[in-house]
Amino acid sequence: MHNDALKTLAVDALEELKAKDIVQLDVSRLTSVTDLMIIASGTSTRHVSALAQRVVERAKEQGRQPLGVEGDAEADWVLVDLGGVIVHVMVPETRQLYDLERLWADLPSDLERENELSGV
Template sequence: MHSDALKTLVIDALEDVKAKDIALLDVSHLTSVTEWMIVASGTSSRHLSALSQQVVLKAKNAGVPPLGLEGEGGSEWVLVDLGDVVLHLMMPETRELYDLERLWADLPADDLSVAEEPLRQH
């Protein structure tokens, strides 16, 4: 599956389960590990779990099983690695503490293309 289709699949899955403050980061010019990072918030550890389960289910149904899943089971940060797309699901306080959007935006890049593409706020 093409990375653009995969990022759309992930965003749609997150919106289905009411993820909060979805942010899409184009990190292709900053790292060779992945092309897109998606960061979203949940309202509770159960909500984070529901969000990750929905993304994993939709990705598997599309023929893209996750390469890794970390932090399930009551965690405040869940990571879903889908190869070209890495998803970070966090409680708002954890997200504020680690501030991944700023961290990735502040990294030096060889390319001056846009590092962050905002989505509508939820």
């Protein structure tokens, strides 16, 4: 499944269960781990867990087994790894604390790091 299809699948699943403040970050220039991160908030740990589970269910329905799901036991931050797309679902307090949007926006790209190391 192509990354655009994964992105659509994840966002649709999150919207279906009324996720809050869905943000998509293109991190393809910043890391080789994934191309896109989707960050969303749930209103409670139960809501966060349900949102992440819906993403997993929709992926499996499309024949895409998630590479991993982390944090479901506590459910204040659940990560669903779909390969080219990673979905972070958090309660608002956790999202504010870790501020992934700012963290990823402030990271230099691989090219910028290479230039710094080579003295360019």
